[in-house]
Amino acid sequence: MSALPRKARAVVVGCGIVGSSVAHHLCREGWRDVVLLDKGSLPNPGGSTGHASNFIFPVDHSKEMTALTLESVRQYEELGTFTESGGIEVARTEERLQELARRMASAKAWGVEPVSLVSPAEVKELVPYIDERVILGGFYSPGVGVVDSLRAGTLMREHAVEMGALTVAAGTEVLDIETEGGRVVRVRTTEGDTDTEVVVIACGVWSPKLARMAGASIPLTPAVHQMIDIGPVPRFEHTKQAIEFPIVRDMDTNMYERQDGTGLEIGSYAHRPILYEPEDLPSVEEAALSPTEFPFTQEDFAPQLEHALELMPEIVGDETVGIKYAINGILSLTPDGMPILGETPEVKGLWSAAAVWVKEGPGIGKALAEWMVHGESEIDLHSSDVARFHEHQGTSVHIKARTAEGFNKTYGIVHPGEQWASNRDIRLSPFNARERELGAVFYEAAGWERPQWYESNASLLEEYGDRVGRREAEWDARWWSPIVNAEHLAMRDRAGLFDLSAFCIFDVTGPGALDALQRVSMRQVDVPAGRVVYTPWLSRGGGFKSDLTIMRLDDEQFRVVTGGAHGMADRKWLQDHLPADGSAELADLTSAWCTLGIWGPRARDILASVTSDDVSHDGFPFATCRTIDCEGLRVLASRISYVGDLGWELYVPSELGARLWDLVWDAGRPHGAVPAGIGVYGTTGRLEKCYRAYGSELESEYTVVEAGMTTPRVKEQDFVGKDAYLRHREEEPAAILCTLTVDDHTSASGVARYPLGREPIVTREGAPLVDGKGRRSYVTSAGAGPSIGKHILMSYLPPGQASAGSELAVEYMGERYPVTVTVVGATPIFDPENARIRS
């Protein structure tokens, strides 16, 4: 291997599939003097790549993961390291059959084909050694295959080395990553030091250890996943390839079985979570096999033997077939199950490429390289952004709790609304005690406990009767309550109180504050003090990075308010765009302020009863903010509305929160105000108004024009994404965001069904809709519109279908339901003139 250069454009640490891919793609993107290190030797340095079960099932409910996987498959194929075998997810239960229908739908939504639902007899034809009496059916993806990830990594490295762009140094262990002024400056290794401003940590399970060297955090944990290999299998005796039969995922038992040459490999995610600290991992010489192959714990696999025997008795029950290999393999798990990618918020120039599985390795390498070189990746990686984590999510307790909880859901049926059970009650708003008294059902976001709805509002069900809407099917009704709809109706009739303390709040101050915010905001920010601006933040390519509000409190003071879920990534984006001369400062005031929202026709009456300030329509115009006195509390009131009704967000310092709640509550009761949860704030309220949400409608993949969020004029000042935005304004959009409503909810068996989101939108005949950029139409958000008595879906549609009255369908749980385009663009379905807001 080569000697370590003294200087490098970038140092990538880790020669597994991820590091090799990142280094390769950086070089393809034009970087030179890239160095790739590993403490182990090549071609197998001893990490997870060397023993990971190397099969790829592209279909995932996550659009991001599916896209990354498809791109990875493309690269593996290009390198000649992909062998197609087909794959079948089998169902042993009725519930699982439903889930398979969901997977079919996701396949359709993300464009993975061909795929099909197959009967037990058909499964038996494909996999003759299965006992089809044990299953009810299967989901067949012929495009599933196995990859030689070690070889792929080797080829990628060789190619970059041949380009003269890459130096590979094996047997080189990183001792320290040095920083100065919060930036990377140097890597120190056992073979010498290298000066560099860019370091990529692609060390799999060792990543947290390296991040800590530099003072950053990568919240993953090494964890076990068991696998055994049995053989020789008589049926595979004359096999010519490593795999000639489809891989089987026995979803209900959290296991898989696949041919591996003359043997059968059986893997399991069903055992108790077995987690480790990176410090627990042995060195290469201490390990009997490799540092990521731990001794097998027999008792943890006992139930799996039974399940494998049930499913494949021909092979597993054969007394001549021996268990030849059994390990507790080590892989990386994260608290939310997504990879950890991007520049760390703590250290500039330090990039994470961690918690990546073989199936998405090459795709992530490419995406990360694009991000590093061009500032953004083609595939939107916001769900994997390392900047997404809130403080408490980096603690060992949290990581362990959530990874343990998530592990056994690896092949699980996870409802889109499903909540985490572990490590709850971390961030409590000052209104928490009152909410409990009112029977709040808490959902968690970013660690905050937020009422989703209130059981004390059950009386509203009677009051609103049929207008509330029920859901008959258990799945549709899971993680939901008709009370949400009742709260919504009560709000539209009277008023609702909303706990919005989970907002992330950042003050930007200083002479450079205006310019800094102009720089990242699409809309005009140079407004008079006391104005509130709602603005998207765009990516360089003109897609969406976020959308939020900015209050101008003073000439040199702006308050940015954004949703808690993506707030930390927004914070880093903003931080990165502050002027280098220090003329603007960012202060995170999330914990300093709490927020109470009050909306509905009675909101003004209620507010007026607690303040002598002028809160009339003329006295307190829409989209303005002002400090008012409310009976002993100084309150920053902001008149905007995400639920599309008259009202305010009320901000007070956190310690005054309980008092504020009581004040507004007492004032509101005589007017019939009800406490209302995020079920209304996040779904029903906004859907009726066709308000877009970041992460649902708004992503880097869709432009402002496609999202129907253009303004008549574009501000003069430069901002990130302006060039692209101007260009997009001149072009025909490839798709247009529309709002649709469901015409008929009745399933074939006569049950009313309610889609929950991410389903494919298709023609009435079932054909998928594909736009000019190859993107498929799918439901970006779904929910009830109680005020209009309809179930509302939003979706980007190709221009041909994007017209009011267009008759389409949504595919849900294996059936098609007729839907009609109600609105093209951003005009609200409910109260299209916005009379309520502006009243």
Added chain:
Amino acid sequence: MSVLVVVERQPGAVDELSLQAVTFARALADGAPVHALVVGAHADSVTPTLGEHGVTTVHVAEDEVFASYAPLAVARATAELAGRLRATAVVAAGSERGNEVLAHLGALLDLPLAANCVEATSGDPARVTRLRWGGSLLEEADLHGDVKLLTVAPHAVSATHAPVADTSVERFAPQLSDADRVIRVSARTQAATGGVSLAEAKVVVSSGRGAGSAEGFGIIEELADLLGGAVGCSRAVTMAGWRPHTDQVGQTGTKIAPDLYIACGISGATQHMAGCKGAKAILAVNTDPDAPILASADYAVIGDLHEVVPAISAELRKARGA
């Protein structure tokens, strides 16, 4: 005080390991007389050699059972003699048979036995240092008992001369029961394999799982043939069924002591190294410059054995003008 050495039965000669045991016994005896027990025909022909190494008296146990190897009978004779001599220690070579005989002796006398010692200091208890894990680890232990029983790890000491003038010979007929005679060699089968014996070979070429398959050993066999050596393998290879156990080099396989050991694609697990530490020189062929075996190798080639080994064979042929 005296130390008794049980000399392994060999036709007409004393083996190297027994002479090492005698040397070890001398040190342990620290001036006290060293006796030797020999059995079998022509036993006293070894007296001069034993005398050169410091044995004062050679005791010849005579019985027709000693016409072949009979470990319990030897042990019984040893017990009788040791009692008569009031020996304070009984020592034998840590060979398979030396360990066996002394284990019988320990059972007969209900005394502890420390096998494969590299060092021993007399005392009560005696402090010994002995081999664990085939030599990959050492143990310091206290050995109790009125008579200290121990075997000497092969090559822990070199045999040295300490000539005694007038080594005497004494014969005796030990008291042996029928039961003592049951365990004896009744036949000898010849080894089926021709070719060079792994244990005796001057050159051994071996490979591990890196060979890839049974067929992958073709290039290993080729090089071994050219060098007139034997083929060895790692335990992983025998467990995979690619080579017979007789080819296995290691703690539970064959221990080799060639002039040169060429280890190709072998990482150097401790149990393997325990089998080849007797090699005078080790050449490792490995893709990994940090493989554990390199810490014990004299020479190394960093590379893929599938390329390196044929290249060496080709170069050899060239050098021989073939």
Added chain:
Amino acid sequence: MNVLVCVKRVPLTGGRIVLTDDAQAIATQHLGFTISPHEECGVEEAVRLVEQSGGESVVLTLGPAEAEEQLRDAMALGIDRAIHLVTGGDEWDPQGTAAAIVETIEAERPAGVEYDLIVFGNESADAGGYQVGIRVAHALGLPVATGLKGVVVSDGSVRCEQEVPGGRDVFVLPLPAVVTVKEGLNFPRYPSVPGRMRAQRKPVAVRSPDAVSPRLAKVRLVSPPGQKKEAEILGHGPEAAPRVIEVLQKIGVA
């Protein structure tokens, strides 16, 4: 015939043996465990013997609670039942081990259990004492042959083959007898899944023998002084071949 095979739980070491801080044991947190290699062949032999001639096979171990894993492994290959002599975790010396085994065998006699063959490994991979099998044989008044690569039972006797340079020496012993065997005796099978599942349900009899003061008492473990060689790198890849030939010639084997 009834066969008893005795096994010991030992760690599966890698490229380096690391000691605990107090030098009393090997640091095993990254290591798996196994039946000592010679004994694996003993277990296989016991299974085969009983498969061929009927009877019962029994596996016994003296070791910590975790050693049950090795008993289950043996039963997964086909051994019928197990006896676990549970210790506190400290290693027992050969005399103590043999005494406990003998006591156990004698305790089974009143129930009519008699073993035709008792199988040991020639020496354990870790302690390498070379003597437990022989001590047990003496205590039970049975003949014993050691270091065996061949074991053939017929008609009330066992033909034992011990490897020596150039061939094998043959001992014929009357049954009942004790044998100590070496790896290479046979090719042990891998457990099948049904075998593994049955093993979970097979009986393990547990006893807690009293420890006695060891008469060969471990004081501490020491890593042998390494030679710490600096291997001379002759080259990289096939280009190194000429240099290799030079070395071969220098050594005198080319």
